[in-house]
Amino acid sequence: MRIATFQLRPRLGDVEGNIRRADVLIGKLERMLQGNDKSKGLDLLVLPEMAFSGYNFPSLKAVRPYLEPSEAGPSARWARSVAQKLGSVVAVGYPEICPSIQGKSPLQGNTEGNGAQSEDEHRFNSLIVVKESGETLVNYRKHHLYYTDDPWAHEGESHESGFFSMPLATAALPQKISRDSNGSVPDMPSFPRNEIPTTVGICMDINPYKFIAPYSACEFATHARSSGAKLVIVSMAWLTLLDSEDLATMKDKPDMDTFQYWITRFAPLFLPDEEAVEVDDEDGHGEKAKPQVIIVFANRAGEEEGLEGKDTARYAGSSSVVGIRRRPRKVGEEAEAGDEGVDKVEILIWDILGAAEEGICFVDTDSTPRMVGAVQI
Template sequence: MRIGCLQFAPLVGDIDNNLNRADAVLNKVKPEDLDDLDLLVLPELAFTGYNFESLQQISPFLEPSGSGISSLWARTTALKYNTTVVVGYPEKVDPSPKWPTGPEYYNSAIVVNGDGETVGNYRKSFLYQIDETWALEGRDGFFQGYIPGLGHTALGICMDLNPYRFEAPWHAFEFAFHILEMEANLVIITMSWLTREDSRMFSRMPQEPDMETLTYWVQRLEPLIRNESDDEIIVVFCNRTGMEDDVVYAGTSAVIGIRSGEVNVYGLLGRGVKELLIVDTEDAPFAKMVYRPDGEGSEVGSQKAPHSQKPPGPSDGKSSKASEKPAKPSPRTSPEQSNNSPKDSTAEPKKKQRPIESNNTDSYRT
């Protein structure tokens, strides 16, 4: 499967320029690199920006279900490249004239196939505080469906990866168990996920992935690793980069494969790059993340691939190298956990990453 992750830096409410930013990333790619692309994924609220603090602030940018500017871009791009496109957008649902209620609003993602047809529209199930200022929880649970060309697909949005409202037990693993229950072979997670590192330190190394964040994402998929199935599950983490006010996004979009208790990394972007990551899951992975369940002690890191395997990075030929050091799990998620985090968010940036030898997973909760 050939998968593209479009990582870029949209700004709040800057719709036209955000569309141009996404197009500019695609236009930098050689046309032949986009041939036979099976899937193109964009971040959560890709063209509106994410950090809206009220319904009033986001109201001018709400889009009708499946027919707003984000859906139009998805449809146009899907037809252009004959591929399935996933884009996050703020959805407005107008009720029937006979229904005595006002409109409803959701943090959603639309799925459009290569024929320009809408084959999925998912509404975020787990909201954080900033989502709750304007959006409702999706009523239908996590997305599941069979998408021709992709297979049995699970779709989540950012906070869906976390314990519900940060109140559910860590080991509830709601989204991960959903993946197993529906027997998905493909998982798509569109995101606006923050780094926990200091913004000044973070911006100095834009080409380096935020391994702490990637480690956390993988930890939230622990049931898939423990399952040790011989059938590979491909997971697409499509995050954004850049800043909105004092909010700093983690980038680090990645495509991984989980099979037989192992986590293989097919492609990985840096924290600050604005590029299209393209990987082919038929190719050998360039790195492997080592995972030890907490009952045996925990250590999550990455190992170099053999020298013959070069890590696939941005599709312009540049590469993004995975860290060779174990990475501490991040207690952070999307902007959800920035200024209003229930725990102290002023931790000093780590100077050196160390193996984790604690069995207490509660320390990873926020």
């Protein structure tokens, strides 16, 4: 797969200016594609959470001028235009407003002191994903809200609403078929060879629900595993613990503490499949030569001041594309010292941007990863 993320440094509330920043990166991406076998095309472009509005809004009143109609605002229009221009799937985060959802019970939101609201409207921190024709593949609404979302956003229905089939310009990852306890193959979604089962989430979704669910629950990663997703897209405005001075020195250095935390939140994907049947790809190579799951972390960078210059938010950048490759030891294979009976998981890192960098993370997952790390389970 050929995947790109834009790690933007958007200014809060400057929608037109932030779109211009993204357009500059589109020009750079097109030049990259021309220099990297343009005939292959691009499969996927992912932008950060609330990419054009900015994120650090302190209230409903502050964010209201930047709320966009469902699948119809400037973010959606930009996504459709770019998808058609590049011939790829494009995902963009945006603040969504929509009428009351028919047949649903009223959603509760914290609006005290945040300006007037209508009982007939709902607001979400959303991610629109469109294919090259401009048609919407999914409009996912953030399920696990962060405290910055609470003053204005309603909670999305479930992680399951972000599972879909993503079309590819290239062949999909090989599939693995798991048998149940009776030895039969359960009913699973069937995906054509040029599509890949995909799930999307937004930032806090990978954390425990409201930070009160058990840390080990890993609800989003568990959903990705149970749904059979082979591609996981996470659009983010993830904060860093670094101060301004340290962050300023890390244009070319990722925030590895943050990155390592992201990886730990996907621990359920490290576990081996039970009773798995190995399926060879078209070249006759076993599937274990390739990652079982690819994860795209599309974060933003920079700083945003809060109300009256208070509560400045600093973002971790470090956008990356990684693969998880499980390596069960073969029967008769000699174990390395200290890992008797232990399967290995390899973390493939094709590329990772700096914490303070504005730029493009562009990778071809058929190429050799930039780094490979190992996790024992």
